[in-house]
Amino acid sequence: MPSLRSSSRTSLRPALTAAAVLTSTALLATACSSSATSPSGGSGDSGDSGGKQTVTFMGFYGTFQDAFTKTVIKPFEEANPNITVKYVPIQNSTEVLAKLRASTARPVADVALMDSSVAPTANKEKLFAPLDASKVPNLAQLVDAAKSKDGHGPAVTFDSLSILFNTKNVKKAPTSWNDLWNAEYKGKLAMPIADTRGVALIVALEKILQADYKQDIDPAIDKLKQLSSGVQTWQPSPDVYTAIQSGDADIAVGWNARGQYYKDSSGGVVQPVLPKEGTVTQVNTINLVNKSQNTAAAQKFINYAIGAEAQKAFDDEAFYAPVNKDVKLAADTENRTQASPEQQKNQIPVDWNWLTTRYTGWVDRIKQEVIGG
Known part of the structure; x- marks a missing residue:
């Protein structure tokens, strides 16, 4: 569609008659009108207008x-x-x-x-x-x-929650969520859990502690408090996967898919693990x-x-x-x-619709009682 500026320049040419100017202006107005945003949902909303x-x-x-x-x-x-x-x-x-x-x-x-x-x-x-x-x-x-x-x-x-570790620095691979509390990993943990990772970890810990996350998450919160002194960083930069790959941290909690991606891109330095107690689908x-x-x-x-x-x-x-x-x-x-037979067998059931109403409260407790405690 020609611009208004180019149309005005053209209208000044002597060869263009007044009638032609009126016709050009009418065509321009029609074109602009056809491409305008419609009340029902936007420019080209029908999907067949041909416009970009x-x-x-x-x-x-x-x-x-x-x-x-x-x-x-x-x-x-x-x-x-x-x-x-x-x-x-x-x-x-x-x-x-x-x-x-x-x-x-x-x-x-x-x-x-x-x-x-x-x-x-x-x-x-x-x-x-x-x-x-x-x-x-x-x-x-x-x-x-x-x-x-x-x-x-x-x-x-x-996707699913997993443990990540640096294969160069960790000689014995973790196999359980409980391994996060091993003395040999103290001061080498990266735990970015002030989000969905922390919410999912609470569910996993509640299962280990034989508690019901819908009734009381105090057991999981208390367990995480015991981990606090061994955490090197709660917010690795730029992310937990890079921190494990670089060796800035040896053990971490993260998502399996990104862990697998970094496993390949790092030549096997980053390794994700499905804990034996099971994991939570995200x-x-x-x-x-x-x-x-x-x-x-x-x-x-x-x-x-x-x-x-x-x-x-x-x-x-x-x-x-x-x-x-x-x-x-x-x-x-x-x-x-997460589609593997092993992961499917070890999924911990989660009622995410119910958790939606508790999500902010759980994250706040992690921030206040675990990270800031």
Whole structure:
């Protein structure tokens, strides 16, 4: 579409008659009107206007961003040349929640990742919108654990909590959550647990201590207090995986998928371990932001991200377990993910919907009584 500036220059040419100027102006007004934002949801919201659209996607930073861009975003853009996906890296789900709360009138994103312990809060506050199943047909291909009961964003990844260790510095590999309290690891622990990792660890410790996390988490909090003096850092920089790889810390708590990714990139220096008592599944959801100005393009992107092609490519690269039932990972890859028979056998059941109402309180107790105690 020509700009107003170029049209005005053209109108000054002697060869252009007054009638032609009027015709040109009318055509320009029509063109601008057709591309204006519609009341129902944004420029090009129908998805077939032919105009270039940008979907702003909030996703986790670092290796997640690298793998997701390579295996999901770039193939999607190639298949949909009229849509560009802008990746906005974020630290965690709490940051996403804060940014969306601060921009409800004009959201800063169209699609956002958020873990399942925080997403129900965003749904309740109407920060996310329900998906249109006719626009996201891959919803029908999801495994049951990935489906949203209320029609909001489904799971896009499955992961699990693990122990990480530096294979050069640690001669005897940890096998249990209880090994975190071993005297030989004192002063060498990295414990970034003021988030979902800490919440999941409390659930695991409650099982070990034969307590019920829905009734009383004092046993797990008291156990973590005993660990405090042995912790080198509660907030490793830039992240716990780099701290283990560099040897700044020898033992840590982190997520299996990133641990597996760093195992390969570090040449085996970083090693994730599934503790013998079992572990806790972590679920990341992919969500349509309410009042998105690119609803059709955003739902098309979500549909692709949970589709079999994207799921297999991403999980092969990043070691998450697939949410799409049509995906079959190679055995050597599957055995390193939450989908492995061993991990499936050792999953500790968690009621994340219930935990949503306790999440902030638990994290506050970790910060105040364990880290700050």
